[in-house]
Amino acid sequence: MDTDNTKMFNKLFDELGGCDEEDQKQKVIEMNKAIDGMNKEEFESVFSKEVFNKMDEVIEEKKLSLKNIILLLKHVGYCKVLKCFETLAFYNSGLHLRIVMMIDDENKKKEEKNEKLLVDLCELYIMAYELAIPGSMLFICLPCLLAAALNEEESEEAQKDVEMALFALSNIGKYDEVERESYLIEIAEIIEYHQEHHNLTQLAYQCAWQFLVNRFYNDKSLEGVIANELHFAREAARELEELSKCVDWKRKEEGGGGKVRKEVDIIERWLEVIMTYFSSCILRNEEHFGLISCIMGVLRASKENYKSIYRKCIWCIHAAAENRALKVYDFWGSGAVDFVLEVVSQSYEDIQQTTDCLYFFRILCERLRNEREIKSDEAKRKELKRKVLEKMEEEGYEDFIIGFSCCKIKMEYYFYFLVQNIDDFFVYC
Incomplete structure (x- = not known):
């Protein structure tokens, strides 16, 4: 596929080998901008198995510095996850095997272990990986990323690092088996600290919840912590309301999943988490009514111009209606019956x-x-x-x-x- 975005990316990629490290970095930054503008078809046409194998070759031949390949690959994974693009190209490539070996080698070091490098490698691996993550890799990546996410520094750079660590964690799917002892204390601390100090970005906070609710899918014993101690319904409703204020609902949604629309993408991610929550929760909670009312507000706002959000809202209401922990009276008071x-x-x-x-x-x-x-x-x-x-x-x-x-x-x-x-x-x- 030849579009402005794909042509720009391919041109810059071909030029990387003949540049010094600083020039490479500038070209990678431009490549990342091109990735931001790609839709699903463009993304899949560029990031094929062959391209990932070429990246593996330039690393082997030391034509591209490790810092720059990480800068590129983390952005590839970030856009893939945020825009919900699906591809097995990375998994089937030699680059996948190289990253696994690099993670394993760095983790085994007793002295002079580069923690920042290990975090970067774990992030790009989990964001790029498409299937159920092997237990051996979760054993290394999970504690590494949780430690990075626990950073409470208030600098902008620290916030970005925490956001990326939590974003990677949110890509650990609900079918991936994770022992609660390996994450619950840390992720609860991250959520509670934000509720008191508001230190996380909107995306980072959503990702923390997505990781935890994904675990809820297979571990119903988390219900009390999620619903009553950490107040998922209350928090989700507040976040949806704040994000909704940042969206121009009267302007038509850009089709094809092109340029990243952060607030819109985060709303969609929240709605997916809410669906999982309502599908798993059997505990009656008075905060559910406020969440349903908030979803109905987003539903009405998105009806004309944001079809993807609209459908996800409907699916949330379906999941809520099928959940016997919610009362049918909740749907009348929230406006759901009127709307339908x-x-x-x-x-x-x-x-x-x-x-x-x-x-x-x-x-x-x-x-x-x-x-x-x-x-x-x-x-x-x-x-x-x-x-x-x-x-x-x-x-x-x-x-x-x-x-x-x-x-x-x-x-x-x-x-x-x-x-x-x-x-x-x-x-x-």
């Missing part, structure tokens, strides 16, 4: 939005009919059903659903699944 009925009653113009909302409403209807949920507060349930029925009538929902179920428009398979039983989409007295 407005969307599904408007038109056939956006089938994706309509079916996403229908799926949520089917879950809500099932819960309103569920006798196990209503015994404790029958009067409150009846009042909620009355309000929902009034809103359904106001929006013309019944006529719309009947017409929608008979619609012959060709749609995705999952839409047909939604309308198999029309009674699933109604609330009855």
Whole structure:
């Protein structure tokens, strides 16, 4: 693929071998700017297995200094993770094997160990790696990165270093097995210290939570710490609200995942963490209502111009509605029911939005009919059903659903699944 970004990157990469270290650094900085502007297709066309193997060769031949190759590779990994690009090119390359050996060699040193180098190598390895991280590498990288993230210095440089360490940690996926004894004290300290002193960047704080909630996916014993001691729902709601103020929701989102839009990307990352949290949490927490209300605010703001955020908000509401730890009353007070009925009653113009909302409403209807949920507060349930029925009538929902179920428009398979039983989409007295 030949675009301005790919041409610039390839031209500068070819020139690296004939430069001194300072000139190389300037070229790498320019290459990193080109990477910032790449979309998914551009990124994947540039960072192929062949390119990573070429990087391995220039390191072997000492044509590129280690400092500059780290500067380049850390930025490659950073953009890959932040923009959610997926590629196995690094894993399949000789560079991957070289980085693993370098990490292992540096870690084995008893004297004169270069801690900064080890941190850099661990960061670029974890950010570039795409599969489940081997336990042998987690054993080395996890304590190294946690130590780097615990730095409480207030300088701008220290903040950037902490952000990068936490960003790498956030790429340790929820399927990677990590013993809680190896991280919980440290990550809780990082989160609590920020809550008191506000020392982390917005991205760094999100990354700390992402790492911890990823562990929650397989270790439900973390629930009390996450929900009650560290107050995930409260913190996530506050961060989403602050980030939302920095986004011009009336301006159309740049397509293709081009230039990094930091606040937008961090919002999307928070929403992914919230989905994981609601999918795993079974503990009732009064702070959940505030989080749902905040998600609804982002949902309404993103509906026209930020489709990716909009869909992630809907998925969060799906996960919350399926979570029996949340009460159905929470969804009325947060505006979720109003919004869903407005969307599904408007038109056939956006089938994706309509079916996403229908799926949520089917879950809500099932819960309103569920006798196990209503015994404790029958009067409150009846009042909620009355309000929902009034809103359904106001929006013309019944006529719309009947017409929608008979619609012959060709749609995705999952839409047909939604309308198999029309009674699933109604609330009855």
